[in-house]
Amino acid sequence: MNQPELEPLLQLGLPNSVFELLAQQRSDNAAAVRTTDDSHALSASIGRPGYAPPNPAVLTDAVTALALGKNVLLKGPTGSGKTKLAEHLSYLFHLPMHSVNCSVDLDLESLLGFKTLSHRSGQPEIDYVEGPVVSAMRQGHLLYIDEVNMAKPETLPVINGVLDYRRRLTNPLTGTVITAHPGFRVIAAVNLGYVGTLPMNEALKNRFIAIDVPYVQGEPLRELLRQISLLKNDKLLDAFVQLSSDLVAQVGLGLIPDEAASIRALVDACDLAVYLPPMRAVERAIVDKLEEDRERLAVRNVAETLFSGA
Ligand SMILES: Nc1ncnc2c1ncn2[C@@H]1O[C@H](COP(=O)(O)OP(=O)(O)O)[C@@H](O)[C@H]1O
Numbered sequence: 001m002n003q004p005e006l007e008p009l010l011q012l013g014l015p016n017s018v019f020e021l022l023a024q025q026r027s028d029n030a031a032a033v034r035t036t037d038d039s040h041a042l043s044a045s046i047g048r049p050g051y052a053p054p055n056p057a058v059l060t061d062a063v064t065a066l067a068l069g070k071n072v073l074l075k076g077p078t079g080s081g082k083t084k085l086a087e088h089l090s091y092l093f094h095l096p097m098h099s100v101n102c103s104v105d106l107d108l109e110s111l112l113g114f115k116t117l118s119h120r121s122g123q124p125e126i127d128y129v130e131g132p133v134v135s136a137m138r139q140g141h142l143l144y145i146d147e148v149n150m151a152k153p154e155t156l157p158v159i160n161g162v163l164d165y166r167r168r169l170t171n172p173l174t175g176t177v178i179t180a181h182p183g184f185r186v187i188a189a190v191n192l193g194y195v196g197t198l199p200m201n202e203a204l205k206n207r208f209i210a211i212d213v214p215y216v217q218g219e220p221l222r223e224l225l226r227q228i229s230l231l232k233n234d235k236l237l238d239a240f241v242q243l244s245s246d247l248v249a250q251v252g253l254g255l256i257p258d259e260a261a262s263i264r265a266l267v268d269a270c271d272l273a274v275y276l277p278p279m280r281a282v283e284r285a286i287v288d289k290l291e292e293d294r295e296r297l298a299v300r301n302v303a304e305t306l307f308s309g310a
């Protein structure tokens with residue numbers, strides 16, 4: 001691997017021993033991707049960088065746990081960048097990413113695959129089409145399990161098997177035992193409000209290293225907004241960073257729901273503010289999506305103090 005490729009890893013400021021693990025795994029994974037038949041498609045499923053950590057430990061601890069082969073659980077409110085972080089890790093480790101969402105992929109088929117009838121030389125044959133969990137385990141890729149706390153009782157044994165330190169799973173569809181490739185890694189995510197406990201069963205929780213993923217704030221947020229939103233006006237960017245901080249505080253007090261402080265909604269507001277008065281941008285991107293009058297009022301009050309006269 002040449003130097004420019006190591007540059008993003010060097011920037012992480014990892015301890016030497018972790019850096020070496022990461023660099024080795026990245027180079028092994030890159031070699032594995034290069035030598036497969038569908039290396040083009042696989043490369044496309046590697047995530048892109050761009051996660052801005054709220055503090056450096058969020059990223060370095062996730063890298064460290066993954067480099068040690070541990071399962072990582074990202075917990076944080078909606079729109080805090082959990083999926084973005086998983087994609088960034090996929091990029092750093094050069095691992096193709098297979099995603100499942102436990103609140104959508106409820107049945108075994110969507111995790112493990114299904115059987116289908118096909119014809120070969122005129123003879124009917126049963127083919128097995130591999131699901132994302134099996135693909136990731138067999139090829140040594142990254143499995144991203146979103147909303148893992150929403151897994152139904154019938155899919156829990158599958159997920160537990162995947163997370164087991166033996167990395168072994170009996171596929172009920174084929175009757176075969178799958179043992180994961182050594183490169184296989186698991187990241188799961190839960191949407192967790194600022195208030196409330198982790199809604200997950202103990203057996204599941206036990207199998208993870210948990211990493212809190214709060215909303216990015218302050219200077220890193222300013223940089224992020226400047227990079228990913230259309231807004232370039234410094235004064236307005238400052239005001240939106242302050243708005244985010246005020247909204248996060250209100251969420252903490254239970255006055256408004258998590259979604260109101262989502263970075264996704266904030267980016268939308270910044271985009272609109274290039275073309276609309278900022279107050280109306282906030283109305284459309286944040287306020288109008290809230291259900292209760294008092295919540296809308298709370299956000300409006302905060303925004304008015306920041307944008308009055310703008
Ligand atoms: N810390 C962050 N760094 C980079 N982008 C972020 C960050 N937090 C939020 N975002 C942006 O906000 C949007 C929502 O992030 P996402 O990863 O989907 O959140 P989550 O999975 O936690 O709901 C994405 O478009 C992402 O670009």
Ligand SMILES: [Mg+2]
Pocket residue numbers: 082083084146189
């Ligand atoms: Mg997500």
